[in-house]
Amino acid sequence: MRNPSIKELLDNVDTTYLTEQDKAIMLAQAEASQYALSVVKSATAWAKNVVVSLASVLKPVNTAHS
16 A cells, blocks of 8 residues: 555645645645655664664673673
């Protein structure tokens, strides 16, 4: 099951009171917001990977022998 695109979601909204220019602006703003959110999501995932890899490198090794 795929997620519907922004355009498909906005096509289901009643926009009879909007001009074509207003519809185009609404679509552009929605796509820009979606892109910004995906950038933040990717940056968060990257930061998490960096923190996890640094934590594993900096973890003290127990050098005591049995």
